[in-house]
Amino acid sequence: MRDATVLISGAGIAGTALAYWLRRHGFRPTVVERAPEIRAGGYKVDIRGAALDVVTRMGLREDIRAHRTDVRGGSVVNAAGKRVASMDGDTFGGRQGEDAEILRGDLNRMLYEASKGEVEYLFDDAIDAIDDTGDRVGVTFASGRVDSYDLVVGADGLHSATRALAFGDEKRFIHDLGYYVSIFSVPNHLELDRWELTYVGPGRTALTYSTAKDHGAKAMFLFASTPLEYDRRDRTAQERLLADAYAGEGWEVPRLLESMDAAPDFYFDSLSQVRMDHWSTGRVALLGDAAYCASPASGQGTSLALVGAYVLAGELAAAQDHAAGLASYEREMRPFVEQNQKLGPANIKRMVLRSAGQVRISMAMLSLLGRLPGKEKLMAKAIEPIHKAATAITLKEY
Numbered sequence: 001m002r003d004a005t006v007l008i009s010g011a012g013i014a015g016t017a018l019a020y021w022l023r024r025h026g027f028r029p030t031v032v033e034r035a036p037e038i039r040a041g042g043y044k045v046d047i048r049g050a051a052l053d054v055v056t057r058m059g060l061r062e063d064i065r066a067h068r069t070d071v072r073g074g075s076v077v078n079a080a081g082k083r084v085a086s087m088d089g090d091t092f093g094g095r096q097g098e099d100a101e102i103l104r105g106d107l108n109r110m111l112y113e114a115s116k117g118e119v120e121y122l123f124d125d126a127i128d129a130i131d132d133t134g135d136r137v138g139v140t141f142a143s144g145r146v147d148s149y150d151l152v153v154g155a156d157g158l159h160s161a162t163r164a165l166a167f168g169d170e171k172r173f174i175h176d177l178g179y180y181v182s183i184f185s186v187p188n189h190l191e192l193d194r195w196e197l198t199y200v201g202p203g204r205t206a207l208t209y210s211t212a213k214d215h216g217a218k219a220m221f222l223f224a225s226t227p228l229e230y231d232r233r234d235r236t237a238q239e240r241l242l243a244d245a246y247a248g249e250g251w252e253v254p255r256l257l258e259s260m261d262a263a264p265d266f267y268f269d270s271l272s273q274v275r276m277d278h279w280s281t282g283r284v285a286l287l288g289d290a291a292y293c294a295s296p297a298s299g300q301g302t303s304l305a306l307v308g309a310y311v312l313a314g315e316l317a318a319a320q321d322h323a324a325g326l327a328s329y330e331r332e333m334r335p336f337v338e339q340n341q342k343l344g345p346a347n348i349k350r351m352v353l354r355s356a357g358q359v360r361i362s363m364a365m366l367s368l369l370g371r372l373p374g375k376e377k378l379m380a381k382a383i384e385p386i387h388k389a390a391t392a393i394t395l396k397e398y
């Protein structure tokens with residue numbers, strides 16, 4: 001099994017990490033990425049618990065430490081911009097100990113650099129068709145290239161094309177949590193210095209932050225909604241939906257929305273989870289968001305992708321054949337995934353409050369909490385579930 005050829009679709013966090021580990025175990029991975037290059041910049045993500053062990057085993061811990069966002073803290077503000085409560089960065093971001101916050105693009109670049117010497121990367125291309133014959137998987141690429149591999153792994157995100165080809169329509173697997181998320185770069189007009197400001201209105205939250213590694217700032221929007229009909233390739237339609245959802249909202253919301261048109265990295269999607277009974281069929285397997293997206297509200301998507309890549313490569317290397325390796329990957333990962341997926345629906349209810357009454361009560365409680373002498377201890381208790389989930393797997397030595 002160890003010298004098998006593996007085609008990975010997607011050079012995101014999961015795909016690049018898997019390529020690294022497969023190569024280290026002696027496999028011959030190729031990565032095909034739809035974008036012309038690794039996507040740089042982006043929003044901040046956390047690496048926690050078992051995922052920290054994975055990056056340490058990759059020798060990336062120091063590099064990650066050097067690229068921390070260094071966000072010093074965050075405040076919840078009211079419509080007039082008054083800071084109702086403030087906390088240090090780790091408490092605000094739900095981190096403990098060595099947990100690290102880093103820009104997604106910086107992490108992606110590091111994983112790519114760590115793997116690229118010995119891995120073939122095909123940018124600006126994608127899988128068009130797969131034909132699993134039982135012995136091999138024949139692949140036709142969008143570019144017209146044709147090849148075959150021992151295994152194909154879909155690490156191509158929430159709307160995975162590999163999953164659609166091998167398992168069917170995404171509607172069967174994507175579970176909408178009842179919210180939408182949008183994020184994009186904005187000018188740092190509030191002159192935030194590594195600080196995050198969050199405004200909570202009824203049914204809609206907006207926040208902005210600056211990091212040590214970014215000259216501008218980011219704006220993020222989370223709002224409750226019934227399912228919206230739109231074309232995922234039509235950015236203008238998505239911008240309109242976002243503007244409509246925040247119409248008449250106070251604080252800095254209008255100013256932040258003004259920047260969306262010019263943003264190079266506008267992102268808009270439903271806040272969703274991927275739930276599947278199996279993460280592989282024949283010689284095609286899924287990894288990361290494609291298999292078990294926990295939703296951005298979980299704060300654990302990156303860690304699941306890193307741990308999943310480590311376990312998938314390790315189990316394939318330890319197994320007699322691909323079927324046994326894929327079965328053990330699933331056995332090892334599923335309880336960890338399930339525990340982390342529980343975080344998303346629970347967190348989002350605290351991030352977006354449904355009614356004006358809930359907002360008023362929450363603001364009053366936060367204001368009180370902000371003045372309590374033991375507030376850090378209380379907040380540490382509040383982030384205990386995420387820490388528990390992040391450490392809910394014991395990594396094997398493969």
Ligand SMILES: Cc1cc2nc3c(=O)[nH]c(=O)nc-3n(C[C@H](O)[C@H](O)[C@H](O)COP(=O)(O)OP(=O)(O)OC[C@H]3O[C@@H](n4cnc5c(N)ncnc54)[C@H](O)[C@@H]3O)c2cc1C
Pocket residue numbers: 009010011012013014015032033034035039043044045046047104125126127155156157158160161162181182183267287288289290295296298299300301302303305
């Ligand atoms: C707004 C937002 C905030 C988030 N915040 C956090 C957080 O705080 N903490 C955290 O841990 N996680 C967070 N996440 C989640 C995290 O980014 C993902 O869970 C994680 O990146 C999963 O990685 P992945 O490699 O599975 O998917 P992705 O990062 O989505 O990568 C998929 C890759 O596949 C490529 N691709 C897509 N389709 C194709 C195709 N057909 N062919 C070839 N290539 C293709 C894409 O270009 C991309 O490079 C957040 C996500 C979002 C959207």
